[in-house]
Amino acid sequence: MKQVFIALIALLIIGCNKEKEGYSISGDLKNVEDGKMIYVSELDANNQPTRIDSVAVKEGKFSLDMPEVSSSNLSFITIEGIQGNILFISENEPINFTVYTDSIQSSEVTGGKENKLFRNYLNHLKEVNTKVSTVRNDLRNMMMGSRDSLSIVKLQQEEEALRDGDMAFKKKIAKENKDNFVTVLVLTDMLNLQAPAREVNVLYENLSAELKQTSLAKTLKENIDSKITTEIGSKAPEFKAPNPEGKIIALNEVLGKVTLIDFWAAWCKPCRMENPNVVNVYNKYHDKGFNIIGVSLDREGQKDKWVEAIKEDNLTWNQVSNLQFWNDPVAKLYNVRAIPAAFLLDKDGVIVATNLRGEALEAKVKELLEE
Secondary structure, three states, X not given: OHHHHHHHHHHHHHHHHXXXXXXXXXXXXXXXXXXXXXXXEEEOOOOOEEEEEEEEOEOOEEEEEEOOOOOOEEEEEEEOOEEEEEEEEEOOOOEEEEEOOOOHHHOEEEOOHXXXXXXXXHHHHHHHHHHHHHXXXXXXXXXXXXXXXXXXXXXXXXXXXXXXXXXXXXXXXXXXXXXXXXXXXXXXXXXXXXXXXXXXXXXXXXXXXXXXXXHHHHHHHHHHHHHHOOOOOXXXXXXXXXXXXXXXXXXXXXXXXXXXXXEEOOOOHHHHHHHHHHHHHHHHHHHHOEEEEEEEOOOXXXXXXXXXXXXXXXOOOEEEOOOOHHHOHHHHHOOOOOOOEEEEEOOOOEEEEEOOOHHHHHHHHHHHHHO
């Protein structure tokens, strides 16, 4: 009898201590009519936002019980009739929102460790962006006003220091939070801000095995691997494409002692403005082993404009194009998302510099040819 009694007590204790599965979201908001809908969305397997639940506002509040999540995800709520959204991380903890409808981005979110880290990160980004904007505004005024060179250099150094501090903050989060979903967002930001892909990859490899299985982490890894192939120190990826006459030209056929892969287009004004500088370097060093292959991102049906631009700008080196605009396979291979873009290769076809312009391009070409 005593054993039965003890067993019953044990069951009661287990029952009382059993945590409720899933998580809850709730919030307070003002100036929102009863009946207005709150929509909850999250990123799907393709990293696209998809709506997963909704609830109506009642007496300035809302609440929802959500199913348990096996892994955290980037999520957000939107309010019917109000622009913008409030970001949060789904986690098996109660999550509360204090919504400011007149400034939706200033709304507050409290939850577990994921949301605490996420809010800290967002607050950091807001602070850095505010400081950078102030410095840039001061720099703009200085350029339009006194143009004091020492003050301009000081402001430029100040902005660079802010950028360096921001990157150091991101690295610290990544190193100290290998199990947190927020770290995937941080690494994604680093990669988008042109941090060396190899550095980002080292931090990625430190993530937990479970975190690497999330769809966003898998996408991040794909982008890291893709960018590594076109970073300084990597062998330039091989490609083939047709020239204006339709002849297929391969990169390995046009390599010199030094080779420039120049991405441009007839419609790109900055490209056309830079072309005289490229022509000058080519004419000065081609006989010494400097070659160029131009890759145009001109549109389908506008071959004539591409050919005309080649003639007008005196581009006498090899030119190729698939006439597929931003869908050009060579541009995708080299992760080109803005032009002009350029990759400088040594005699072995290894990328040694990127996006050099004017005097910087000439200096590097000269240095490589004299080695």
